[in-house]
Amino acid sequence: MSRHMALLLVALALAGCAQACIYKFGTSPDSKATHTGDHWDHSLNGENWEGKDAAGKPWVCKTGRKQSPINVPQYHVLDEKGSKIASGLQTKWSYPDLISNGTSVQVINNGHTIQVQWTYNYEGHATIAIPATHNESTPIVEVLHMHSGDASDRVTAVPTQFHFHSTSEHLLAGKIFPLELHIVHKITEKLEACKGGCFSVTGILFQLDNGPDNELLEAIFAHMPTREGTFTNLPAGTAIKLAELLPTDRDYVTYEGSLTTPPCSEGLLWHVMTHPQRISFGQWNRYRLAVGEKECNHTEAAAGAEEAGPHHHHHHHHRRLLHNHAAKLEEVASAAVSAEPKPYFRRVLEATEENPDAYTCKTVAFGQNFRNAQYANGRTIKLARDE
């Protein structure tokens, strides 16, 4: 195809959505999220994740052999293989309530997920078994290869954030769930290999029922921002009952895996709780709207209004406004032919001082933010279950 033809097609595509374009979650021109490294989104559920991080290091999503998520085998398959974590070596979770003082706990929409973060010294933790004697290369996943009666020690894993995926990333015996919660923990003690930080994630699945909202989830979902790159402070006194978000019966399946988003780094110790929690239809729909597809307008008239309006330049100085349609076409065309892709669109209408949350994109379709299940490639997968 000639360069001229390519330009024409791009121009036509743009003209086709000059009034209102539909963007996937993670790509909205209205987003306040910042990206480091190559851009990515969930539109192909991870199948196209080839790129580099901010430091130029290639992602391992397509090349790694120990990727997450996986399809978790049925209990009886693991039982028959004797693939069990001895009771003395099982991970233990201790989570007091996470309580906001008004500014210390945030619910963030980062354009890839809805995430909860905190700025105070939360006391929650998990403890993970390691061998009593270890060397500089003993990994955090060593518990997978330990046996009942082995002399052991424990490391403390401190939660750093938690976030959600819809639908679930892990499958239980082939079954997909509407939601999965990931509690991300960091380990920095005892093991030489964890000096720079090792990670362990606990995954909790949610199944859909016709009951009322799950109040434990509601403490978070009631404050879920729908605009990418923004956050909400949880009101003072709001408590997130993390211990109750874990199922009462803490049976889990554990294996060595990876981050489920770029750069897909491996060496993580995964725990997937095998007893699902519950989510209401209303909550599932609201979550999917927050990670939904957005319609954004890019009109000449709107650009003019922006120029004429009294309040615009206070809030988003960093956004370059496009003054006319021709300039926009030119930018799109040049982005299409240059090797380095760059953002195609700029936001046209801005929030005002009176209404800082007003924005020109609106959610028009339910979304999803999960990565497809990956091959197990013969990995050790063990069940931890009280007899």
Ligand SMILES: *[C@@H]1O[C@H](CO)[C@@H](O)[C@H](O)[C@H]1NC(C)=O
């Ligand atoms: C809330 O917690 C944050 C982080 O620990 C602290 O900086 C801030 O002073 C606290 N605010 C109030 C009102 O206690």
Ligand SMILES: *[C@@H]1O[C@H](CO)[C@@H](O)[C@H](O)[C@H]1NC(C)=O
């Ligand atoms: C270090 O310990 C691991 C088990 O944690 C073992 O597999 C490995 O062989 C040991 N390496 C050395 C150099 O001793």
Ligand SMILES: *[C@@H]1O[C@H](CO)[C@@H](O)[C@H](O)[C@H]1NC(C)=O
């Ligand atoms: C975009 O413009 C159309 C036509 O004016 C309007 O119906 C629609 O609501 C607008 N969408 C947004 C997100 O402002």
Ligand SMILES: [Zn+2]
């Ligand atoms: Zn996750």
